[in-house]
Amino acid sequence: MSETTNGAGEGPVGIDELLERVRRGYERIGPGEAYAAAEAGEALLVDIRYAALRERDGEIPGALVVERNELEWRLDPRGSHRVPEATGHEVRVVVICNEGYASSLAAASLHQLGLARATDLVGGFQAWRAAGLPVAS
Template sequence: MSEQPIGIDELLERVRLGLDRVTPQEAYDASEAGGLLVDIRYAALRERDGLIPGSLVVERNELEWRLDPQGSHRAPEATSHDLRVVVICNEGYASSLAAASLRQLGLRHATDLVGGFQAWRAAGLPVVV
């Protein structure tokens, strides 16, 4: 018996039930405490809006390979499955799906930023243009 197809809205809702999503201030605090902010926005958005200082930029299509602590293509920052990872997209949608994927790899503290980069910027947190 196969599962019934679901729409993206329901998928997103289901995925978010397993995440402890964070506010911009909580994301900032996590980075100050040694957590890793991972910016998955595409280049045009980063060029237009700027970057969060200290964040790791990883294109979405490379995310799992770069963040897997056991992977041969991992980023130097991907040191442990216990690492607190906050995934950031533009508005907080794609990042939820990305964080859920990282959790499937065993990164049990992976989550995402509610409202994405736009919420970070609106909160007045640091941005490098």
């Protein structure tokens, strides 16, 4: 693949177009829905923010912390480095970054691993906190 194509025989795309494309592949959810799904045991919240952001802003109680650079290795149900929560491809994963951008790309990557129910949180951690949902310092 050359630097001038995106692998699909098309020219390069900007990040805004890339985000739009990957987000068409799944339904994103808001903070309230993510909280309710996690509380009901229907979703695994996965916080991919870097340690510095978690230390600065706090953490979501009960969320699995997996920094972005390890996400695919930890959530691949067939991977040798998976976390215990990666029990199968049917797990509903809600990826959470700081503002809801990197999480979209991460969710798309999880789809490529067969995690078809993976999604991300619109607005990320900042939207979670703004909604008044639980945050631990």
